[in-house]
Amino acid sequence: MAIIQTTNLQYTFSKGPQLIFPSFQAEENSELLILGSSGTGKTTLLHLLAGLRKPTVGEVKVNGLLLSSLSGAALDCFRGKNIGVVFQTSHFVQSLSVIDNILLAPYFSNNKVSKSDAEKMLDRLNILSKKNKKTSTLSVGEQQRVAIARALLNNPSLILADEPTSALDDENAKDVLNLLREQTHALNAALLIVTHDNRLKDEVKQRIELTALKS
Amino acid sequence: MKIIFIAWKNCWQKAGATTLTLLLLSFGVGIISMMLLLENQLSDKFNKNIKDIDFVLGAKGSPLQLILANVYHIDAPTGNIKVSEAQKIIKNPTVKEAIPLAYGDNYEGWRIVGTTPRYAEFYEVKLKEGKVFETPFEVTVGSYAAKELGLKLGQTFKSNHGLDKEGEEEEGHDQLFTVVGIYEASGTVIDRLILTPVESIWEVHDHGDHEESAHAGIVSAEDHDAEDHDAKEHADEDGHDHAEEEHAHEAGHDDHEEEREVTAYLLIKRLPIAPMILPQLVKNTNMQLALPAIEINRLNENFGIGMSVVKAVAILIMIISFLSVFISLFNALRERQYELAILRTLGGRRIQLFVLILLEGLFMVALGLIIGLVLSRVGITLLSDMAKDSFHDEFNAMIFLPQEYYLVGVTLGLGVVASLLPALRAFFMDISKTLSND
Ligand SMILES: Nc1ncnc2c1ncn2[C@@H]1O[C@H](COP(=O)(O)OP(=O)(O)O)[C@@H](O)[C@H]1O
Ligand SMILES: [Mg+2]
Numbered sequence: 230m231a232i233i234q235t236t237n238l239q240y241t242f243s244k245g246p247q248l249i250f251p252s253f254q255a256e257e258n259s260e261l262l263i264l265g266s267s268g269t270g271k272t273t274l275l276h277l278l279a280g281l282r283k284p285t286v287g288e289v290k291v292n293g294l295l296l297s298s299l300s301g302a303a304l305d306c307f308r309g310k311n312i313g314v315v316f317q318t319s320h321f322v323q324s325l326s327v328i329d330n331i332l333l334a335p336y337f338s339n340n341k342v343s344k345s346d347a348e349k350m351l352d353r354l355n356i357l358s359k360k361n362k363k364t365s366t367l368s369v370g371e372q373q374r375v376a377i378a379r380a381l382l383n384n385p386s387l388i389l390a391d392e393p394t395s396a397l398d399d400e401n402a403k404d405v406l407n408l409l410r411e412q413t414h415a416l417n418a419a420l421l422i423v424t425h426d427n428r429l430k431d432e433v434k435q436r437i438e439l440t441a442l443k444s
Numbered sequence: 445m446k447i448i449f450i451a452w453k454n455c456w457q458k459a460g461a462t463t464l465t466l467l468l469l470s471f472g473v474g475i476i477s478m479m480l481l482l483e484n485q486l487s488d489k490f491n492k493n494i495k496d497i498d499f500v501l502g503a504k505g506s507p508l509q510l511i512l513a514n515v516y517h518i519d520a521p522t523g524n525i526k527v528s529e530a531q532k533i534i535k536n537p538t539v540k541e542a543i544p545l546a547y548g549d550n551y552e553g554w555r556i557v558g559t560t561p562r563y564a565e566f567y568e569v570k571l572k573e574g575k576v577f578e579t580p581f582e583v584t585v586g587s588y589a590a591k592e593l594g595l596k597l598g599q600t601f602k603s604n605h606g607l608d609k610e611g612e613e614e615e616g617h618d619q620l621f622t623v624v625g626i627y628e629a630s631g632t633v634i635d636r637l638i639l640t641p642v643e644s645i646w647e648v649h650d651h652g653d654h655e656e657s658a659h660a661g662i663v664s665a666e667d668h669d670a671e672d673h674d675a676k677e678h679a680d681e682d683g684h685d686h687a688e689e690e691h692a693h694e695a696g697h698d699d700h701e702e703e704r705e706v707t708a709y710l711l712i713k714r715l716p717i718a719p720m721i722l723p724q725l726v727k728n729t730n731m732q733l734a735l736p737a738i739e740i741n742r743l744n745e746n747f748g749i750g751m752s753v754v755k756a757v758a759i760l761i762m763i764i765s766f767l768s769v770f771i772s773l774f775n776a777l778r779e780r781q782y783e784l785a786i787l788r789t790l791g792g793r794r795i796q797l798f799v800l801i802l803l804e805g806l807f808m809v810a811l812g813l814i815i816g817l818v819l820s821r822v823g824i825t826l827l828s829d830m831a832k833d834s835f836h837d838e839f840n841a842m843i844f845l846p847q848e849y850y851l852v853g854v855t856l857g858l859g860v861v862a863s864l865l866p867a868l869r870a871f872f873m874d875i876s877k878t879l880s881n882d
Contacts, residue, residue, distance in 0.1 A: 308791060
C-alpha cells in the first residue's frame with residue numbers, strides 16, 4: 230500500500246493563481262523529488278499533503294486514509310503521529326532548549342517517546358552536545374538538524390521536506406540530504422522533498438517537475 | 445512536558461519586555477492592597493477605641509485634637525480643666541458616667557495616664573497579672589507598653605515630665621511608681637498606656653506648683669510636634685523644686701482640692717437628651733464638649749477623599765498594566781506566529797494554543813499580583829515601624845483581608861480578559877498561510 234497517494238489535486242487561491250498538480254504516489258522506503266522553480270506551488274502542495282490546507286479539488290490519502298475525512302483536532306493528531314514536516318525555514322519555541330523543542334513533537338501528538346529516545350535522535354544527527362542550548366544560539370545548519378530531529382522523533386511514515394537544502398552550501402546540502410535518506414530508511418518511511426535546488430536533481434531517481442500554473 | 449511548562453518558559457523568555465508590565469501591575473496591586481490594609485486597620489482601631497464614649501469634656505481648642513489626644517492618645521492635649529468646674533457637667537443627671545483622664549508624665553516616652561480603674565473596665569480589658577492600681581504611685585501597665593518597656597510586676601520607675609521622652613534628667617520626678625499589675629492585650633488604647641490613680645499625677649505636680657496655681661496647666665503639654673495648637677495652654681514648669689517642699693504639702697492638699705485639674709473626662713450619657721443639655725452647660729466656660737463620633741466621621745471623610753484619590757490612581761495604573769499585558773501578548777503573537785504554527789503541525793490542537801496564550805497572560809498577571817501583595821506588606825511593615833516610633837502603635841502586615849480575595853479575583857479575571865483576544869487569535873490562526881509567508 231502506498232504511503233501517500235494524490236489524485237487530481239488542485240488549489241485555487243481566492244485572490245491568486247489556480248494551481249494544478251500532477252497525481253503521484255510514494256511507497257514505503259522510497260524517495261520522491263518534486264522540482265519546480267519559485268512560485269510554481271511547491272509549498273502549497275506540501276501543505277496540502279500535510280493536511281494544513283484543504284485542496285479545492287482532488288484528494289490526498291496518507292496510509293490509506295483520506296485526509297479530507299478528518300477535521301479539527303483529529304486531523305492535527307493524525308498529522309502529528311504520521312507525518313513529519315521539515316519546513317523551508319526552521320522555527321522553534323524560543324524559550325525552550327533543543328531537547329525540549331524536539332520533545333514537543335511526541336507531547337502534542339500524544340506519542341510515547343522517552344527523553345533517551347530523543348537524545349539518541351540528537352546523537353544520530355550529531356547535535357547531542359547542543360541538547361541544552363537555546364535554539365537561537367545554533368547555526369542555520371544546526372537548526373536544520375534540530376528541525377529534522379523534531380520531524381523524525383515520532384517515527385512518522387511520511388516525511389515532507391520543503392527546500393531543505395536551498396539555504397545550505399554544497400557540502401551541508403549533501404549532508405542534510407543523506408541524513409534525511411538514512412532516517413527514511415531507518416524508519417521504513419516515504420520521503421518527499423519539494424525544492425527548486427537543481428543540485429538534488431541527479432541525487433534522486435524519482436522526480437516530478439511542477440510547471441502547471443494557471444492564473 | 446506540559447502546556448503549563450511551555451507557558452511558564454515563554455513568560456520568562458520575554459522577561460525584558462514584560463518587566464514594565466510587571467512593574468505597573470505590581471504597583472497597582474500593591475497600592476490597592478496597602479490602602480485596603482490601612483483602611484481596615486485604622487477604622488478598626490478608631491471604632492474599637494471610640495466604643496461608647498459619647499462626649500469628651502476638655503479644654504477649649506480643636507475638638508479633633510481633644511478627641512485624638514484623649515480617646516486615641518496620639519496628639520497633645522488641648523490643655524487642662526478644673527475638676528471643680530467640670531462637676532456641674534459630670535454630675536448632670538443626663539450623664540451616666542464620667543471617666544477622668546489626667547496627663548502629665550511619661551516613662552521612656554510611654555504616656556502615664558491618671559484615671560480610675562473604670563477606664564480599663566470600660567474597654568473590657570482584663571488583668572493578665574497582679575492587680576489594678578489602688579493607691580497613688582501604683583501603676584497597671586497595658587500589655588504592649590509592658591512588653592516594649594520590659595516592665596515586670598513589682599518593678600519601680602521614675603517618670604519624666606511631659607508626654608514625650610525628654611533627655612534632660614532635671615525634668616524627672618523623684619517619686620517612684622510601682623508596677624502592681626499588667627493588663628491583657630485588647631487591641632485598644634489601653635495596650636499602650638500606663639494607668640495610675642489621678643492622685644498620682646496630682647501629687648507629682650503639686651510639689652512646687654501651689655504658688656503658681658494661677659496658671660492653667662499643672663499638666664503641661666510640652667509636645668514639640670504640635671506647635672500650632674492655638675488653644676493649648678502652655679504651662680511652664682520650670683519652677684519645680686520637689687525635694688524642699690515635700691513635707692510642706694501633706695497638709696495643704698485640701699486647700700488645693702478646688703484647684704485640682706484633669707485633662708479630660710470621657711462621658712457616657714444616660715439620657716438621649718444629653719446632647720441638647722450638656723452643650724449649654726459648657727457655654728461661658730473655658731471647656732468644650734466634643735463628640736468623638738462626629739469628629740472621627742469628619743476625619744474619615746477627609747481621609748476617605750485622600751484614599752479615593754490614591755485608589756483612583758492605583759486603578760489607573762492597573763488599567764494601563766492590563767493594556768500592557770494585552771499589547772505585549774498581542775505583539776509577541778506576531779513574532780511567535782511561526783512557532784505557534786509549528787506546534788499545530790506537530791499535532792497541537794487549536795484549543796491547546798488558546799490555553800497556552802491564556803496561561804502566559806495569567807502567569808504574568810499572577811506574578812504581578814504576588815509581587816504587589818508582597819510589596820504592600822513591606823510597605824505596611826515600614827509604616828508600622830514609623831507608627832511604632834511616633835505613636836507606640838503598630839499595624840499588622842501579616843494578615844490577608846477578605847477584600848484582598850476580591851482583588852486577587854478581579855485581577856486574575858482582568859488578566860484572562862486581557863489575554864482573551866490574543867488567545868483567540870492564536871486559536872483562529874491560519875497555519876498554512878503563516879508558514880507560507882516566510
Ligand atoms: N495566500 C495566497 N494568496 C494568493 N496567492 C498566493 C498565496 N500564497 C501563495 N500564493 C501564490 O501561489 C503561488 C504558489 O506559491 P508557493 O506554493 O509558495 O510557491 P513555491 O513554494 O513553489 O515558491 C505563487 O504564485 C504565490 O504567489
Ligand atoms: Mg516555497
